[in-house]
Amino acid sequence: MIPPFETFYEAHRDEVLRYLNSRLGGQRAEDAFQETFLRALRAYERLEHADHLRAWILTIASRIAIDEVRRRRPHDELSDEAIRHEDARPAFEELAPLTDGLPPKERAAVVLRYGYDLGYDEIGDALGTSDGAARQAASAGVRRLRKERT
């Protein structure tokens, strides 16, 4: 059974705030904190099981932190170096232009798998699907990319 949101929130709120502080700091971290848990709340009733909730909420937080960094900086100033510093996951940026054309679910699965190095169980959580469906979406995405390149 999925725990009551209160229990989940109490268990992870401090860690999420620490993570966002390390990425964004100050007021921006507090805004991102609220956005992270509101987004989790919107997706919460669609979760199929309670495994990997920590990975799930940290994935949401990291996506929000990345969006926030992008939003605050004009694109031309956004060097790869800055992304590396803010995110420490350069692979995500390298994958972005490549995966732009994929259907949303496949794109998310490919980016989470090969950009963030998440396991299929964690990807399934992030997308609200089963491990198997996450694996399938990632491999369908990779197949589509291969096809597009030839």
Next chain:
Amino acid sequence: MTTVTPELDARFRDAAAAAGLLDAAYDVLPDTPLGDLLVGVTDHGLCRIHFDPDPERELESLARQFGPRVLRSTKPVERVKLQLDEYFAGARRSFDIEWDVRPLPTFNQRVLSELARVDYGTTTTYGRLAAVSGNPKAARAVGTVMNRNPIPIVLPCHRVVGANGKLVGYAGGLERKEQLLRLEGALL
């Protein structure tokens, strides 16, 4: 070590409730004349009043009945709190609050809506309540419905007594039943 400040915490809880994202919101009202009370509400109305709350257990029960998005939040509960304060102060005789008993069996819902018509300061019996609910022989079953009343005080199961006038039972303890009836002037 960074921890979430009370301000940031309250800001999130308020935003979650304001965005309509909760299946149920609850708060614990400390130090009422009947002790700590846990009060739960949904979009449909008041769904829980619990004596001597064990929040963890109550959360799970709320999540099972209404959905997993259960969060402590002060604002949605404010109106109920205000009316309870007035009631305990003797300044309110009826509650102007919708209630949400959707998860209960039809029989329980029927009995509780009859219960809601029992006036402040009066009492009825299990048998009479069974009769007006359409089943005069169901006094015992009515007793069980009272025992499992999810919204005591507001749905006034304290006003239901035995045929001999004895208080009989109360899920929150007989002392509290007596206290409520005294407050309402139904007991001297």
